Amino acid sequence: MIKKSILTRRDFVRGTACGAAGIALGLRSTPEIIRDLSTSPSRVVLVRDSEAMDEEGNFNGPVIARMLDDAVTTLLGIEDPAACWKEIVRPDDVLGIKTNVLNYFPTPKEVEQAIQNRVMEVGIAEENISIRDRGLLRDRIFTGATALINARPLRTHHWSGIGGCIKNYIMFHNRPSDWHEDSCADLGGLWKMPVCAGKTRLNVLVVLRPMFYGIGPHHYDPQYIWQYKGLLVSTDPVSVDALGVKLLEKKRKVFFDRPPRGGTSTKHVRLAETRHGIGVADLGKIDLVKIGWMEDVLI
Amino acid sequence: MITALVDIHEVGNTETGQVMRSPVIAILVSVLIVFAMIFVLPLAINKGEKGMDLSKLVPESAGEWRTEGENGLYDRQTIFDYMDGAGEVYLSFAYQKLFVRRFTRPPDEELTVELYDMGNPSDAFGIFTRGRAGDDVGIGRDSEYRSGYLLFWKGKYFVIVYTLVENEDSKKAVFEISRIIADNITEDGAIPDMVSLLPAEDLLEKSIRYFHKHTDLNQHYFLADDNILDLGMETEALIANYQEEDDYSFLLIIRYPEVGLARGAFDRFIDIYMPEGRESGIVQIEDGYWTAAASTGAFIIAVFDAPSARRAGQLLAAAKEHIEGADR
Numbered sequence: 320m321i322k323k324s325i326l327t328r329r330d331f332v333r334g335t336a337c338g339a340a341g342i343a344l345g346l347r348s349t350p351e352i353i354r355d356l357s358t359s360p361s362r363v364v365l366v367r368d369s370e371a372m373d374e375e376g377n378f379n380g381p382v383i384a385r386m387l388d389d390a391v392t393t394l395l396g397i398e399d400p401a402a403c404w405k406e407i408v409r410p411d412d413v414l415g416i417k418t419n420v421l422n423y424f425p426t427p428k429e430v431e432q433a434i435q436n437r438v439m440e441v442g443i444a445e446e447n448i449s450i451r452d453r454g455l456l457r458d459r460i461f462t463g464a465t466a467l468i469n470a471r472p473l474r475t476h477h478w479s480g481i482g483g484c485i486k487n488y489i490m491f492h493n494r495p496s497d498w499h500e501d502s503c504a505d506l507g508g509l510w511k512m513p514v515c516a517g518k519t520r521l522n523v524l525v526v527l528r529p530m531f532y533g534i535g536p537h538h539y540d541p542q543y544i545w546q547y548k549g550l551l552v553s554t555d556p557v558s559v560d561a562l563g564v565k566l567l568e569k570k571r572k573v574f575f576d577r578p579p580r581g582g583t584s585t586k587h588v589r590l591a592e593t594r595h596g597i598g599v600a601d602l603g604k605i606d607l608v609k610i611g612w613m614e615d616v617l618i
Numbered sequence: 619m620i621t622a623l624v625d626i627h628e629v630g631n632t633e634t635g636q637v638m639r640s641p642v643i644a645i646l647v648s649v650l651i652v653f654a655m656i657f658v659l660p661l662a663i664n665k666g667e668k669g670m671d672l673s674k675l676v677p678e679s680a681g682e683w684r685t686e687g688e689n690g691l692y693d694r695q696t697i698f699d700y701m702d703g704a705g706e707v708y709l710s711f712a713y714q715k716l717f718v719r720r721f722t723r724p725p726d727e728e729l730t731v732e733l734y735d736m737g738n739p740s741d742a743f744g745i746f747t748r749g750r751a752g753d754d755v756g757i758g759r760d761s762e763y764r765s766g767y768l769l770f771w772k773g774k775y776f777v778i779v780y781t782l783v784e785n786e787d788s789k790k791a792v793f794e795i796s797r798i799i800a801d802n803i804t805e806d807g808a809i810p811d812m813v814s815l816l817p818a819e820d821l822l823e824k825s826i827r828y829f830h831k832h833t834d835l836n837q838h839y840f841l842a843d844d845n846i847l848d849l850g851m852e853t854e855a856l857i858a859n860y861q862e863e864d865d866y867s868f869l870l871i872i873r874y875p876e877v878g879l880a881r882g883a884f885d886r887f888i889d890i891y892m893p894e895g896r897e898s899g900i901v902q903i904e905d906g907y908w909t910a911a912a913s914t915g916a917f918i919i920a921v922f923d924a925p926s927a928r929r930a931g932q933l934l935a936a937a938k939e940h941i942e943g944a945d946r
Contacts, residue, residue: 327842327891332904422782477837478703489703496698499706502833502843534749534837541765580868580923581838 361558361599366390367549367612371527376546378527383550384433386611387523390552393608401440407520408466410442415461417487419471420452423539424482426470430525430550434468455490456514467515469556470523473563474530477538479503480585481567483560484522485597491515502584507591507598510556524551524559531570532579545570548612557591557598558605562618564588565602569617672717672733675775675802680795683721683729690718710831710851711745712737721795727783729791733799734776739807740854744828746771748837751824757793758800759807768796773805812856815871815944817936822866825859839868839922846890847872847918848883860933865925869933871941872918884913887920900930910934917941 366386371379388400397403408414416434418426431450439445449460456462469484476482479502488509489495498506510516527550532543547566551559564585571578592600599605609616678685690700693715697705700716708716714735721729736742743759746769752762758777761770766784770777779796781788810828827838830853832845838857841847849855855872874880888896892909895901900910910930911920919937924930 325842325844325846325890327846328840329891329903331840476703478706478833486703494698495703496705499698499703503703534751538749539765539767540751577866581836581840583833583837584840584843586843 361553361555361604362394362606362608363551363553363555363558363562364390364393365526365549365551365562365607365609365616365618366393367547367610367616369548369612369614371548372546376528378427378429380429380432383427383429383527384436386550387430387433387437387552389610390523390550391521393610394552394554400437404437404441408438408441408443408468412438412443412466413447413460413464414438414443414449414466414468415455415458415464416448416450416468416470417455417461417490418450418452419482419487421472421474421482424472424474424530426452426472426525427527430470430523434470434523438468453490456493461491462514464515464518466520467518468521468523469519470525472525472527472529473551473567475533475538475543475567475582477533477583479506479587480583481560481564481588483563483588484524484556485510485560485587485591488515501586503587504590505594506587507557507595510591510597511595519556520554522553522556522559524563526551526563526566529563529567529570531567531574534581543574547615555598557588557600560588560591561600561602561605562607566618573615573617672715672735673719675799676717676719676731676733677795677798678719680721680791680798682723683791683795684723686720686722686728690716692716692718706833707748708734708736708745710829710834711741712851713741713745721791723787723791727781727788729779729781729788729795731795731799732778732780734778736771736774736776739771739774739805740810740828742771742774742776742807743809744830745776747827748829748834750827755793757796758803759809761796763789763792766792768792770796770800771807772800772803773807775803810854810856812854812871812873815937815940816856816858816869817860817933817940819936820860820862822859822861827857829855829857835870839870841922842891847887848874848879862925862929865923865929867924867929867933868922869937870918870920870922871937874916874918877916880913880916880918884911884918887911887918899934900927902927912938914938914941 366389368382368386370382371386391403392398392400395403395406397406416431418431435448438448449458451458469487471484471487474482478499479486485506489498491509491512491514492498498509526547528544528546530544533540551562553559589600591597673689692700694709694713697708697716714737717733719731736745746760750762752764755761755763758770758772766782767778767780777799779792781792813826830849830851832847832849835841835849835855852875853872857868857870860867860869892901899912900908902908908924908927908930909922912934919934921930921933924933
């Protein structure tokens with residue numbers, strides 16, 4: 320009885336864990352957006368550009384802005400980026416752009432700027448836009464937001480397995496530590512809190528320079544960061560994170576002669592679908608559209 | 619001091635209705651109380667403050683580097699204010715508090731010191747080994763440096779000194795400040811006695827990890843998403859790699875507080891992870907590697923990723939012999 324509910328290394332080796340992880344309970348609720356995207360609710364666009372960064376790791380703002388435009392036009396199937404953004408936000412929206420400030424892995428300013436420029440072109444007043452990570456509950460824009468855009472870099476995380484779009488909403492709770500139990504298993508529940516439920520219009524998982532491995536609570540090692548030069552964009556936070564998990568796994572397999580045997584469970588991504596119903600984690604149900612630079616794309 | 623406390627206790631009984639034996643005793647006791655308040659209590663308080671005041675272990679400046687902003691102090695409740703999820707890693711050890719001091723150097727370089735009181739030397743060793751990857755750079759009991767980060771442990775303390783912008787000067791400052799802190803920590807601290815239970819042959823010393831909880835076990839060797847070995851703060855565990863040519867086997871040793879707990883955990887582990895190995899204690903799992911396990915006294919021993927049944931059995935037997943030998 321107990322055994323059936325526990326996933327062991329042997330289950331993963333057999334491949335049976337994927338089946339268990341992919342059980343859909345029909346609880347899924349698509350985030351509310353202006354345009355009904357329910358015909359392809361789990362579409363994710365991966366856009367990459369070899370010019371997104373230079374050799375020193377400096378971000379190329381204009382290229383990143385174009386990548387974001389290409390991603391949303393592909394996602395929504397509308398050719399004109401300006402028209403496309405009008406489908407994502409309204410001029411009267413109060414918009415919180417949730418970023419991440421982790422000192423060596425912040426959301427690039429170039430990504431923030433690209434989003435801000437486009438939403439302001441739609442007509443949202445600057446005073447109705449807030450871009451931040453911390454102190455959300457003290458920010459009138461975030462507490463009164465009618466729309467949210469979620470943008471953060473992808474990295475391994477010692478406690479939740481990955482730091483991705485789902486986890487990025489932990490700062491909407493006044494006690495983030497309440498969500499840490501069991502490797503942050505229930506992070507998906509954050510997305511059902513009134514302060515953010517149904518408000519997210521777009522998720523941008525920044526994979527320009529992801530971190531694919533690390534040990535220790537403060538792991539940061541340049542040798543485990545690579546210039547992937549991409550963005551994963553979707554209305555579904557779970558789908559972008561599920562692809563993020565796969566991307567990092569693939570990179571570890573390529574990088575290490577003998578892949579590490581340890582690692583924190585990324586169960587919160589799977590449970591965001593099966594327990595909390597906020598999106599799709601099952602890779603078989605995700606419509607991944609890849610555009611741009613395809614060298615070493617891995618997924 | 620003990621005598622005084624006994625006398626005070628006897629006088630204190632007046633509050634519960636008992637009568638003092640004589641005015642002389644009462645006067646003597648009063649004098650002792652005053653003496654204690656003037657001389658003994660302040661000494662005790664000072665000692666306590668000294669023990670708790672982590673700021674004294676960290677310099678306020680080093681060369682051109684000067685303290686910037688207020689220091690931070692975080693206990694088991696407030697650690698998440700500083701690092702959110704990373705705090706869970708420290709809470710899975712006997713972590714008590716964290717002191718943070720930031721330094722700057724013109725025009726805009728920054729350097730940060732994080733000094734963790736891990737409660738005891740074993741857990742300082744444990745948190746250090748959790749992420750150990752490089753060679754000792756000669757600071758504290760053991761240390762390593764990578765990409766602007768210097769980590770070391772000494773006594774009950776785990777210390778991280780880091781700069782996000784690594785250059786020759788900032789690296790020099792990281793080392794200098796680390797050395798000062800290490801010198802200020804007077805107690806060396808012993809590594810956990812369990813480490814001596816690891817068979818020495820083929821052991822990769824830098825791979826030794828000491829921990830308590832299953833979340834940490836999974837960090838080093840993912841076994842299951844549930845706690846199938848009943849690990850917790852009361853258990854002590856070691857995992858280490860053993861190299862034989864190109865093969866790296868894992869040896870896990872867990873010490874439980876009681877024999878009964880070890881046996882119960884062992885049964886659960888066998889039921890869930892290797893039911894077909896109940897009799898033999900050894901199985902070949904689906905990736906082709908061998909797993910072996912045994913229970914002896916308050917210990918569970920397990921070998922993972924062994925390239926052959928021979929190797930799994932050999933490592934298991936060596937560890938068992940070590941443990942049972944130490945127990946005699």
